Amino acid sequence: MKVTVFNGSPRGRTGNTHLIVEPLLEGAIQAGGDTEEVFLVEHDIKHCLGCFSCWGKTPGKCVHNDDMASLIALFIDSDYVGLATPVYGMFMTALLKKFTERLIPLNMPYINKNTDGSFFHDGRVKRFPRQFMIANAGFPGEHNFDLLKAYMALQNPVLEIYRNCGELLRNRELVTSPVTQKKISDYFQALRDAGSEIVNHGHVSVEIMKKINENLITDEEYMALVNQGWDEELKGI
Numbered sequence: 001m002k003v004t005v006f007n008g009s010p011r012g013r014t015g016n017t018h019l020i021v022e023p024l025l026e027g028a029i030q031a032g033g034d035t036e037e038v039f040l041v042e043h044d045i046k047h048c049l050g051c052f053s054c055w056g057k058t059p060g061k062c063v064h065n066d067d068m069a070s071l072i073a074l075f076i077d078s079d080y081v082g083l084a085t086p087v088y089g090m091f092m093t094a095l096l097k098k099f100t101e102r103l104i105p106l107n108m109p110y111i112n113k114n115t116d117g118s119f120f121h122d123g124r125v126k127r128f129p130r131q132f133m134i135a136n137a138g139f140p141g142e143h144n145f146d147l148l149k150a151y152m153a154l155q156n157p158v159l160e161i162y163r164n165c166g167e168l169l170r171n172r173e174l175v176t177s178p179v180t181q182k183k184i185s186d187y188f189q190a191l192r193d194a195g196s197e198i199v200n201h202g203h204v205s206v207e208i209m210k211k212i213n214e215n216l217i218t219d220e221e222y223m224a225l226v227n228q229g230w231d232e233e234l235k236g237i
């Protein structure tokens, strides 16, 4: 069972997004899964030119000669694919968006109509991975994920992680409240459990999903933590 996560944080290995992906994939490994996290920032990925050569002149093949050919091969070779991103401007980063746009050679050109009146392209490949979303936002609250939720509703996802107060993860050593510390450690365990459940059962239980998307810190405690960090950095400038 291959579980691959494409991480679209410009911070790559040092980001909050990676701190969510890591335990999830640890859980998948514990359950016997084969895992990989791809840091898109470390790859050469050009913008889609919109030329549709991959649908016409060279079916399934992009005009660009960059890392996307091997990343697409990895994508379709996976059973589960996670799209991981910090929220930037209420949506995914440009880096992850660029990656998703470059998946267009996997579609056939013809437009089909669903019975509900929506439209779709057939896939070029027979076996398409189930997808999941891992997002984290710098703000508290839920509305920063609205656009990502709408996007994922079209993908029939196996799991959706919408972590608010995302900067808490990199700064978790600064947390003084034992209640919050316990919530963070339970959160990392729930992520491991989710990774194991994906590999073992092909879905994640409602109980684990609930734990994963629970608030970890009060808005006031989070604001104090983050704002104090800026105070320190700006002191003396």
Ligand SMILES: Cc1cc2nc3c(=O)[nH]c(=O)nc-3n(C[C@H](O)[C@H](O)[C@H](O)COP(=O)(O)O)c2cc1C
Pocket: 009, 010, 011, 012, 014, 015, 016, 017, 018, 085, 086, 087, 088, 089, 090, 091, 136, 137, 138, 139, 140, 144, 166, 167
């Ligand atoms: C250009 C930019 C845009 C951002 N836009 C949002 C936003 O719309 N909503 C939000 O909650 N956080 C926003 N953030 C904050 C990030 O989502 C947050 O810092 C996140 O934890 C970064 O994750 P990473 O460390 O994995 O990159 C933005 C950050 C940057 C740099």
